[in-house]
Amino acid sequence: MIKLSGSLDEAFPALPGIDFAAMKVVVCVKQIPDPADPGALDPETKTLKRDSKLILDESDSYGVEMALQLVDAAGDGEVHLVSMAPNNEVSGLRTALAMGAASATIVSDDALQGSDALGTAKVLAAAIARQEPDLILAATESSDGYTGTVPEQVAELMGLPSVTFAKSVAVDGGAAKVKRQTEAGYDEVECPLPALVSVTAGVVEPRYPSFKGIMAAKSKPVDELDLGALGIDAGQVGWAGAGQEIVAIEEAPARESGEVIEDEGDAYERIVAFLDDLKVL
Amino acid sequence: MGLDKIWVFGQATGDDVASITLEMLAAARGLADTVEVFMAGDGDDYAEELGEHGADTVYSTGDLDGGLQGVAVASAVAAAIEAGDVDAPDAFLLGTTQDGRDVAGRLSVKLDTPVITNVVALEADDTLVGSEPVFGGTVDVKTKNTSGKPGIFLVRPKSFEAEGVGGAEADTEDLDVPDLGAVGAAKVVNSHVEESDGPKLDEAAIVVSGGRGLGEPDAYVMVDDLAKAVGGAPGASRAIVDAGWVPYSYQVGQTGKVVKPTVYIAAGISGATQHLVGMKGSKNIIAINKDPEAPIFAVADLGIVGDVHKVMPKLIEALQNR
Numbered sequence: 001m002i003k004l005s006g007s008l009d010e011a012f013p014a015l016p017g018i019d020f021a022a023m024k025v026v027v028c029v030k031q032i033p034d035p036a037d038p039g040a041l042d043p044e045t046k047t048l049k050r051d052s053k054l055i056l057d058e059s060d061s062y063g064v065e066m067a068l069q070l071v072d073a074a075g076d077g078e079v080h081l082v083s084m085a086p087n088n089e090v091s092g093l094r095t096a097l098a099m100g101a102a103s104a105t106i107v108s109d110d111a112l113q114g115s116d117a118l119g120t121a122k123v124l125a126a127a128i129a130r131q132e133p134d135l136i137l138a139a140t141e142s143s144d145g146y147t148g149t150v151p152e153q154v155a156e157l158m159g160l161p162s163v164t165f166a167k168s169v170a171v172d173g174g175a176a177k178v179k180r181q182t183e184a185g186y187d188e189v190e191c192p193l194p195a196l197v198s199v200t201a202g203v204v205e206p207r208y209p210s211f212k213g214i215m216a217a218k219s220k221p222v223d224e225l226d227l228g229a230l231g232i233d234a235g236q237v238g239w240a241g242a243g244q245e246i247v248a249i250e251e252a253p254a255r256e257s258g259e260v261i262e263d264e265g266d267a268y269e270r271i272v273a274f275l276d277d278l279k280v281l
Numbered sequence: 282m283g284l285d286k287i288w289v290f291g292q293a294t295g296d297d298v299a300s301i302t303l304e305m306l307a308a309a310r311g312l313a314d315t316v317e318v319f320m321a322g323d324g325d326d327y328a329e330e331l332g333e334h335g336a337d338t339v340y341s342t343g344d345l346d347g348g349l350q351g352v353a354v355a356s357a358v359a360a361a362i363e364a365g366d367v368d369a370p371d372a373f374l375l376g377t378t379q380d381g382r383d384v385a386g387r388l389s390v391k392l393d394t395p396v397i398t399n400v401v402a403l404e405a406d407d408t409l410v411g412s413e414p415v416f417g418g419t420v421d422v423k424t425k426n427t428s429g430k431p432g433i434f435l436v437r438p439k440s441f442e443a444e445g446v447g448g449a450e451a452d453t454e455d456l457d458v459p460d461l462g463a464v465g466a467a468k469v470v471n472s473h474v475e476e477s478d479g480p481k482l483d484e485a486a487i488v489v490s491g492g493r494g495l496g497e498p499d500a501y502v503m504v505d506d507l508a509k510a511v512g513g514a515p516g517a518s519r520a521i522v523d524a525g526w527v528p529y530s531y532q533v534g535q536t537g538k539v540v541k542p543t544v545y546i547a548a549g550i551s552g553a554t555q556h557l558v559g560m561k562g563s564k565n566i567i568a569i570n571k572d573p574e575a576p577i578f579a580v581a582d583l584g585i586v587g588d589v590h591k592v593m594p595k596l597i598e599a600l601q602n603r
Contacts, residue, residue, distance in 0.1 A: 041415070041420065041422070116395055117395075117396055118389050118393075118394075118395055118396065121386075140536070141536065146535060146536075147435075148382050148398065149382055149385055149396045149398060149435070150386070151386070152351055152383050153387075153389060153390050156355075156387045156390035157390055159463070159464055161463060162351070162383075162467065163467050164379060164382070164383055165379045167529065181379060181529050183299075183379065183530075184294065184475065184530065185472070185474040185475035185528070185530060186472075186473050186475065186529075187469045187471065188469070188472075188473075189470065190468055190470055191467035192463070192466050195466075200536075201519070202522065202523035202524070202525065243394055243428025243429075243432070244397055244426055245424065246422055246423065247410060247423050247425045248421075249423075250420070250423070251419070252414055252418055255561060255580045257579050257584070258581060258583055258584065259584065260578050260584035260586060261583075261584070261585060261586070262573075263586060263587025263588070267569075267587055268599055270585070271546075271567055271583065271585065271592075271596055272596070272599050274582075274583050275511070275600075278543065278544060280486060280511070280543050280544055281511060281512075281603070
């Protein structure tokens with residue numbers, strides 16, 4: 001599925017350990033409503049109301065930056081973005097293109113409304129496979145839906161190994177070397193490419209798009225696809241394919257707030273008294 | 282109406298079964314007639330503790346030789362069901378942990394079945410319904426598995442109370458991992474433990490967490506000192522973990538640990554949704570923040586509007602002198 005060879009590889013096929021190939025990295029990016037204006041669940045359709053313009057999920061800016069740095073380190077290659085959103089929405093994609101990604105795929109189709117994580121993963125996997133990448137990066141979870149299962153589902157659908165929850169990623173000799181967060185600390189994991197890696201916030205510091213980058217992003221190629229182009233049956237995705245249904249949306253009991261005081265230099269005594277009352281010291 | 286059988290994903294630290302596994306066993310017992318555990322590693326080591334908490338059988342893969350749990354455990358479960366070696370359960374419960382999420386994602390593709398995530402409560406009628414808090418816990422969304430196949434539920438830690446029921450040692454069965462080929466090629470070559478001394482973050486009676494309001498990495502020492510003075514565990518908001526001040530293992534929140542201590546002290550934390558979800562269940566919350574409008578004050582039992590750099594040193598001194 002993956003073609004690693006470039007012309008130099010073909011010219012010097014017997015040279016071991018020398019990798020002339022360009023690296024292609026696909027980054028999954030989600031375009032979400034601005035978290036500063038989170039909107040609400042529509043009680044009728046049971047989907048998130050998305051009235052405002054979509055922006056690049058901040059969680060995905062880390063994957064974009066990581067991809068750009070890995071391609072830089074490899075010396076040659078490119079970063080391609082894959083996103084699924086209604087109405088060929090690209091405003092968030094443009095931000096990632098302005099950071100330096102070369103091109104993007106946007107998948108839109110009316111039949112995708114109501115897709116669950118598995119339906120979304122099927123669409124992303126099909127769109128990513130067309131790019132024949134060496135490495136796929138994704139955030140560990142989105143900032144709005146935060147199911148946190150899509151990257152691993154994409155890897156399984158594509159038949160690829162994966163390393164999730166990366167806090168650092170390097171590529172060396174055709175393998176990803178990843179520090180993977182664990183409950184107790186972290187594991188060093190090695191994984192031959194092609195592979196999928198999900199990255200945590202903090203894996204790298206995302207760059208701000210430059211003015212030049214923003215101007216260049218306007219003319220970068222964005223491939224618009226629908227389900228037909230991907231060869232996916234509409235019954236597999238959207239409301240039809242989702243094996244789950246929201247049956248109730250309820251107000252949660254609110255936590256009562258207590259006393260708020262201004263520190264006049266002795267507020268610490270109130271804290272000590274509070275702890276004493278609880279007999280926890 | 283209850284379910285016939287639920288499978289709970291087992292996780293362990295050393296010789297001990299992880300709390301999240303025991304919590305899910307307690308939930309599963311109330312929902313199904315039969316509760317069984319599936320896990321990586323050697324089930325014999327945990328059969329007694331799991332049985333005590335109501336598991337009838339433990340299916341385990343044995344040592345994975347550095348392989349990651351997600352692909353290995355999911356492949357083993359799918360293969361056993363396909364071969365008819367085991368009857369598929371009505372539902373799978375897995376903890377919202379790194380490995381729990383990996384297994385859930387892989388398994389959902391193999392069985393073509395949905396994953397219902399961030400679950401904090403469960404109810405069963407003809408199928409299982411999971412409840413998920415959204416918008417910082419102000420709204421509960423109940424989601425039902427309608428696939429007609431076993432649903433996969435990712436359960437947040439601390440959502441249920443673990444409770445032993447004096448059950449007999451669980452039976453143990455092998456869960457064979459098929460040849461994974463390239464999909465199983467990721468290998469752990471080294472493990473590092475970053476946990477601090479003292480009580481564990483998700484078990485401590487008192488948790489002291491610091492955030493951006495501390496101003497600079499060096500100021501985190503105040504959080505450490507206060508935690509030490511009260512016999513608690515130090516924690517952190519995602520902002521300062523992302524900024525590299527402290528390791529991820531300190532993080533309290535939606536990503537990170539869920540804590541429910543007797544007392545939670547938030548120092549210089551504004552109270553982003555991401556953070557509130559991880560600590561709102563604390564019995565008592567004390568917040569120190571210089572911004573009177575900070576959302577953390579809406580959930581605090583005692584809120585101090587003030588400079589952490591002035592309040593914390595006095596507080597630490599007063600408590601250390603006891």
